[in-house]
């Protein structure tokens with residue numbers, strides 16, 4: 001799991017490091033890493049005038065950029081500096097001038113762009129207020145329009161380091177070299193999409209504070225997956241009870257059942273409406289029909305918004321079996337849900353659950369996911385380009401990210417089914433959510449393109465097969 005830290009936490013780590021080791025110059029270490037990354041991006045194209053154009057802001061982020069500029073100029077690479085506010089880190093500026101960097105103004109920077117091989121974005125880092133001055137914003141847009149690679153120092157300037165929300169257009173980096181720890185903007189969409197490849201340089205500065213979130217990696221998912229052993233049987237692997245679908249939406253029932261089956265459910269009992277049951281029967285012969293003991297319920301997908309939802313939900317929740325509650329059922333929740341319940345809303349559903357606008361959830365998903373988890377004392381999987389697993393008490397985990405092709409009808413139905421299979425296998429709701437969302441993303445990555453959700457669901461089985469240590 002990759003720890004994600006806020007700008008404040010990173011600052012505190014830096015301060016206590018300085019207190020203990022005052023002789024270490026972190027800015028030089030940062031600049032060295034930036035210069036090395038720049039050299040790699042240049043790929044030998046160092047001849048054109050203004051090969052590297054460094055946009056320099058007034059603070060230490062600009063300082064990193066200036067010392068990196070000095071290093072590159074020292075290697076004989078032509079480097080131009082644009083001091084975006086006219087102010088700059090004094091020692092860094094001195095070093096860059098000494099090394100032979102030349103200075104341009106805003107107009108000169110724009111003119112040079114067409115010939116530049118690389119832009120280093122050292123305007124603002126973790127000390128910046130979100131947003132860019134309009135001249136810098138225009139420059140960033142032009143760099144993107146001309147497809148000039150951008151190397152961002154610490155964060156693409158103008159982003160809020162602690163959020164995934166993007167206020168305005170700005171730099172779109174090919175690579176971001178960040179320091180000490182990854183910040184939320186590096187992993188939360190849509191901001192993460194502006195960072196390009198994120199390269200972490202920890203500078204040997206330890207961070208003692210609890211991370212704000214943990215980002216899962218494919219290796220974490222493989223390690224945590226409940227692979228069956230020699231004593232496993234269908235009941236021990238977990239029986240999933242599925243009550244999903246309606247006359248209007250029978251397909252949702254089939255998709256969730258396909259999801260559960262391909263994620264390794266030991267057995268499935270389908271108890272949804274007959275129209276959905278018929279569909280499942282013809283497509284999935286291993287699914288059984290009718291009531292019986294189950295280890296987890298899958299509820300809500302494709303119910304439609306009807307008065308009957310509250311009773312349909314209550315009929316299953318009464319027995320305190322763990323449950324995945326999805327889609328329309330999320331709007332009929334009782335005030336208390338059984339332990340190990342997983343709620344799987346997207347932003348629109350979460351906004352209705354909380355009685356706020358969808359835009360508010362999208363602008364600050366984490367706060368709203370936390371509020372949802374606290375209100376129902378249940379684990380929440382907030383679906384979207386970034387998939388947040390939030391527990392009551394505040395622990396936040398982020399699923400392995402996947403391609404944006406998955407933003408399609410039916411993905412959520414499949415995902416709920418995958419999570420239900422994991423819940424039935426005995427995982428906690430948080431692990432079921434993290435593994436479920438991650439494995440679907442990993443499957444979508446293997447099947448890149450606009451494949452329908454049931455195809456991605458079948459690919460899940462292939463991904464899970466790779467987790468088996470025996471074969």
Ligand SMILES: NC(=O)C1=CN([C@@H]2O[C@H](COP(=O)(O)OP(=O)(O)OC[C@H]3O[C@@H](n4cnc5c(N)ncnc54)[C@H](O)[C@@H]3O)[C@@H](O)[C@H]2O)[C@@H](O)CC1
Nearest residue numbers: 014026027030058059060061124125126127128129131154
């Ligand atoms: N804290 C750390 O761990 C380390 C920090 N380093 C660098 O230092 C950076 C942080 O430096 P600073 O704290 O000086 O902050 P920044 O360099 O990010 O920006 C602060 C400066 O920009 C001005 N400013 C803020 N928002 C603005 C806006 N929207 N438009 C125009 N000007 C604005 C402020 O008045 C201030 O002068 C990091 O991002 C990183 O690049 C590295 O040198 C190494 C380690």
Ligand SMILES: [K+]
Nearest residue numbers: 124153155157
């Ligand atoms: K920057």
